[in-house]
Amino acid sequence: MRDYDDAVAFLGEWGPFQRMIFFLLSLSTIPNGFTGVAIVFVGDTPDHKCVIPVGVNISGEWRNVSIPWENVDGERKYSQCRRYKLDEIKRLSDRQLIPGVDVNITDLEQEKCVDGWEYRRDTYKSTIVTEWDMVCDDSWKGPLTSSAYFGGVLFGSFLSGQLSDRFGRKKAFFSTMAIQTLFNFIEVFSPSWELFCVFHFFNGMGQISNYVSAYVLGSEILSKSIRIIYSTLGVCICYAIGYMMLPLAAFFIRDWRILLLILSIPGLFYIPLWWFIPESPRWLLSQGRVQEAEAILRKAARMNKVTPPDIIFEPVQPKDNKSEETHVHTILDLLRSGNICCITILSCLVWMILSIGYFALSLNTSSLHGNIYLNCFSSGAVEVPAYIATWLLLQNCSRRLSLFFMLVQGGTVLLFIQLIPQDLTALCVAMEMLGKFGFTSAFAIVYAFTAELFPTVVRNMAVGVCSMASRIGSISAPYFVFLGKFDKFLPYILMGSLTIIAGVLALLLPESFGVPLPETIDQMQHIKGFKKRKTLYNHNHTAGGDFDSPDVLMSARL
Structure with a gap:
């Protein structure tokens, strides 16, 4: 046919x-x-503090100071998980002692929010x-x-x-x-x-x-x-x-x-x-x-x-099964030689780190300063120019350098966020959106790059393995955001550092732009340090224009 x-x-x-x-x-x-x-x-998670039950008979003065203050990222806020022991507050209130005058509040014993929490309702009615x-x-x-x-x-x-x-x-x-x-x-x-x-x-x-x-x-x-x-x-x-x-x-x-x-x-x-x-x-x-x-x-x-023509597809001719037997490739073929093993491991690491950064930034929208709705809209809007940039890069530029540039750009921006004064909230949000631009573009590039690196006989399998590695990264992404509860800049430091490392790893991969798509494992590009086999073969397509061939497109389903 x-x-x-x-x-x-x-x-x-x-x-x-x-x-x-x-x-x-x-x-x-x-x-x-x-x-x-x-x-x-x-x-x-909206701002919250411990509930002080209405039925507790304490004076208004003591009710107002029943929640201790804490310093969170340089800001003074009510504690979200602790309160002063109500039994002790009630005893002091019954004695008509004045908080801050007769009693040092900070010396009082604290307890957990055993009666629940009171949430701010100005942003959400419920979550x-x-x-x-x-x-x-x-x-x-x-x-x-x-x-x-x-x-x-x-x-x-x-x-x-x-x-x-x-x-x-x-x-x-x-x-x-x-x-x-x-x-x-x-x-x-x-x-x-x-x-x-x-x-x-x-x-x-x-x-x-x-x-x-x-x-x-x-x-x-x-x-x-x-x-x-x-x-x-x-x-x-x-x-x-x-x-x-x-x-x-x-x-x-x-x-x-x-x-x-x-x-x-x-x-x-x-x-x-x-x-x-x-x-x-x-x-x-x-x-x-x-x-x-x-x-x-x-x-x-x-x-x-x-x-249409009278006959669109010619009838399929019966094949001689014995003469058409081919080797059945398995996932182990991605680890057979040192060269393909290194390419597989490097690709999986890049995919996983990239997925951590992309989804962590997407989920971190609620933690940014400013209006959460505007920040989320900006996070989505920045993806449009990122995809347009990706389309232009795929048409004209080196895959390896494009991926390296986008990863390093995204990671460097995240590392610099901690150096911006806290009062310049708009600049902080803009920097994070710039980082999101780099991650989004890199994610689109890595699909094409990976599909071009691996030969047809294992291409679907290879992209599927890399995609699975990226899902492991996305599963861990929420916990990177969660670290922000302990230190505001810790997620940015970790994501930025890992992303720059991923960019360096991308440089270790061989270039695929303008190189014929490999059909067999022997025809793959080689990482420096691995001796390349001399294999003569003919190929009619170039990577720059055919990374979207049916074999590559099928790999996307994984």
């Missing part, structure tokens, strides 16, 4: 059919944007933190909630590829969209934190699976010249648009249950897409369903007002 792109060239590059697929699948990723970071508002008192001794539940979501993302990354291969791209796309919408809705009725985490796990599983399914489906249907634009300026920018929509909705809806309910509604509007988005003809051909694939393409030809 001849090349698929040649067989469907009669459709043209950018007809009504291609435009419909491009925009419908791109728009389907908008819900992924706001569900992916909804925990920023749903799980935020999962205020509903289930996830503060003080239970503050560990906050990062664990986000980690449960990213655990679902990890599982979904693996599951989406299996579903897509077995049942088809279209069924995987709509079933995972249904999972995301359904569990986002079920979270609204969570009776406990434990069940919320369970539902949040499945929400994360559907979120990434839906995004990847849309990415793969569109990449297989669209022509080669459109794929790179679709993968950067299509699905990625629509994801950023969804990201920016979240703070707009959260600004008007301050109750976490109602907010999640509203965010689950857009998924219902995508149900009619079932009748407009077709199955991938490539997948149908791989399953031997030639007539169904031709039927889709003939319908597309009618939309584009072109005449």
Whole structure:
């Protein structure tokens, strides 16, 4: 059978059919944007202090000083987890002693918030933190909630590829969209934190699976010249648009249950897409369903007002199985030689560190100075120019140097944040957004770079392993944010240092821009220090223009 792109060239590059697929699948990723970071508002922790029960008979003077003061990041605030012992305060109040005059307040014994907490309600009416008192001794539940979501993302990354291969791209796309919408809705009725985490796990599983399914489906249907634009300026920018929509909705809806309910509604509007988005003809051909694939393409030809050939795909000739036997590659092939082992380990480390930085900055929005809604909107908006910059870099520049520059830029900015005076809050936020720009662009670059480094025989597997490493990073990201409760600048120091290290590691990888895509392990580029085998081979494609070949695009589903 001849090349698929040649067989469907009669459709043209950018007809009504291609435009419909491009925009419908791109728009389907908008819900992924706001569900992916909804925990920023749903799980935020407002200022709080211990409750002093109304029934406790103490004077107003003693009630006003019953909460001790603490210095937090140079600011004097009420303690959020301690109060003076009420029994002792009541005894002193009954004796009509005056606090600060007759009694030194700081000498009084303290106790935990045994009667609960009083939360500020000027920003939120309720969050999962205020509903289930996830503060003080239970503050560990906050990062664990986000980690449960990213655990679902990890599982979904693996599951989406299996579903897509077995049942088809279209069924995987709509079933995972249904999972995301359904569990986002079920979270609204969570009776406990434990069940919320369970539902949040499945929400994360559907979120990434839906995004990847849309990415793969569109990449297989669209022509080669459109794929790179679709993968950067299509699905990625629509994801950023969804990201920016979240703070707009959260600004008007301050109750976490109602907010999640509203965010689950857009998924219902995508149900009619079932009748407009077709199955991938490539997948149908791989399953031997030639007539169904031709039927889709003939319908597309009618939309584009072109005449299809009488026979689009030639019948498959029977093969001699004995002469066509090929070596079956396994994950162990990524570790067989010193060269490929080093490339695999370096790539996994870069992916994991990059994922920590990207998601930690996304989740850290609520900890920034200034308006949380404006900060979150800015965090999403900065991704749009980042994806545009990525598209330009992928077209014209060295992969290794582009990745190095974006990583070092993002990491250096984070390290310099601690040097900015605290009163220059706008500059601090701007610096963090600049760091987010670097992380976002680097994330888009590393997908293409990794796919170009590994040969066709293990490319899907290699990108899948790196993607799994990145999910491990995203699971740990909430705990980097959590460290900010102990030291405001500690997360920035750790993330900045690790990211610069990742940039240096990226320089150790071989260059792939303008180099033919390897087909076998022997044809891979070599890291300096490993003796390169001399292998003569012919290749008709270049990495600069064909990193979005079907083999590479299939790897994205993992």
